[in-house]
């Protein structure tokens with residue numbers, strides 16, 4: 177039936193594709209993808225030859241109308257991005273919105289996403305997290321984006337492009353206390369996967385210690401702020417200890 181299937185694809189290791197994704201891609205009349213060459217290579221890897229249409233950030237609105245037309249004509253359309261879950265720091269939301277607005281069906285196929293993969297191996301609090309995604313490219317923009325997050329108690333999740341990792345870490349170091357834990361999840365599911373936990377105070381030295389680090393794809397997780405009530409408890413405990421020492 178005429179349905180838009182939102183299909184998650186691997187973030188590195190191609191064998192992370194799900195059986196359901198393969199089945200659905202095989203059945204799809206057309207695959208809407210961010211980069212037709214990249215997705216073409218993935219499809220080819222699994223022996224699938226499909227008609228594709230480009231659906232990237234520069235044509236999302238126009239292509240949304242085309243997808244609605246195809247769905248109205250009874251086609252099955254699969255939507256994929258270059259890696260991971262479409263719509264998560266990736267094109268997709270406008271297309272889904274247009275399809276829903278047209279009263280048509282949207283079915284998501286769950287699969288890899290770098291944020292969730294990183295969280296699962298971070299050991300940081302992950303029942304509450306705040307997904308920030310990419311910080312702005314300019315220093316001032318990064319500062320403005322980080323300012324309201326300093327009191328956020330959930331774990332903060334950032335995406336970063338390889339060439340900006342140093343700038344990103346510098347901005348985090350300027351914004352948050354150096355004692356906070358930070359986890360770098362680099363090249364997840366790929367050959368040079370690294371998951372490193374340290375304090376924010378140690379973070380810049382770690383990133384700079386190996387030139388390869390400025391090439392990989394990163395998720396950066398930052399421990400949330402200590403909740404105000406916890407901070408008060410810690411302060412009360414500290415004062416009590418001083419008094420007890422003085423009195424003994």
Ligand code: SAM
Pocket residue numbers: 187188257259260261262263264265266288289290291334335336337338361362363364365366393394395
């Ligand atoms: N839609 C994708 C998802 O669901 O995770 C995210 C796409 S976004 C354009 C690309 C960013 O995701 C990268 O810059 C990096 O921050 C993160 N990312 C993607 N693959 C990754 C990987 N294998 N290891 C670490 N981070 C990754």
